[in-house]
Amino acid sequence: MENKMKVEIWSDVMCPFCYIGKRNFETALEQFEYKKHIDVVWKSFLLDPSIPEIAEESYHDYLVTRKNMSPEQVKGMLENVTQSAKQVGLEYNFDKAVMVNSLNAHKLIQLAKTKALGNEAEERLFRAFFTEGKNIADKATLVQLGKDIGLDEAEINTIFSDEKYATLVNQDIQEAQRVGVQGVPFFVIDRKYGVSGAQPAQAFLENLKVAFAEWRKQNPETKLEVTQGQSCTTDGICE
Template sequence: MKVEIWSDVMCPFCYIGKRKFENALATFPGRERVDVEWKSFQLNPDMKTEPGKSINDYLAEVKGWAPDYARQVNDHVTNLAAEVGLEYNMDQAVVANSFDAHRFVQFAKTKGKGDEAEEQLFRAYFTDGKNTADHDVLVALGTAIGLDEVELKSVLSGNEFGAAVRQDVYEAQQVGARGVPFFVLDRKYAVSGAQSSETFFAALEKSFGEWEKENPQPLQSLAEGAACTPDGICN
């Protein structure tokens, strides 16, 4: 069964939601038959990469908040992240457009490394204070998970996978995603936001139960012996 997750690297609840979903999936009996696919979603496509600007100042500008209030909001999400074992250093976060980061993930998906790429990006942005729009940073993250350095540099230097990013954004609109994280299970059920692991587990149970009825697991042979086939051959 496929679970699609729309997210953006700059969304603090996306990383938290990732962990909560992973915790639920880790204890789910049918986890070996669940395929997770990460999908692109840009919260602010027009964002300019500004390494010298603090995330608090950025939020104050775009949302009209006072800098102190922006800091309080980030402190709050930092505490929520800590509850699931994540370390957020929001004062180090780099204001960066996420389009190339999404292209990086799209490329990684073709190599079976989508989940690893998402994890690297989230940690780079929220924990390590790295510029996730910088191609050198993305190449370093990619090689750390086994992606080919030359191939990745070639992808980032051009426009490859840009169409895949835009397709995901379009699909998000079609499935009703108005924000992220947004989880779609078997294209039947949706879970919006960084819900509790219990909520994710219940959603997995419901969607997987229905999916399994339509996709029964083949019987596994425990032993084979002499038998006759419908065509009359016995051996």
């Protein structure tokens, strides 16, 4: 397996800036010359573990009652965030958002990571929550979202009974504390550089360039002097 530089991203699928940060990072990665040498690892983070699994209030009311913000402040903030999302091609519908605990959603992400589908799970859950107004704590909904990205239904159902998935979520959260994560999104590049928040794509790109240059010095690319002879290729041609 090829050695790659790791980028770890702590995120909560209920965090509006995490989705925006994801888009900006993806834009930067597309522009990065050595993107094939980058391994992106998603990490779980719960912004508010006290939110119940059954919705009790709207996104707007949640911020008013739990964050001690005025209705006017919340309205202005959500309008600003919606515009920021639109600038990177995302549609936010806060009036449809179902405020529920995101633990089950993170369990699905942990399963997806074992199938190399972590990024797909993050994307599907973000869209489900912010755009489609789906209940990301509901088991039937999560089964369908998991199937949407290619996960097996029987395996998806294990996340609700097998404690190992909750354990993996908690391990990510404990690791975040050790790293010093105080808010999300939080990007850790090669365990040397931390990038906090939904930074512009250019900021991500600059950090990738600096970190990769250092990483490459410690992990030089193997270049062989090859003597050609008769051989068979992977597409079955022998000559």
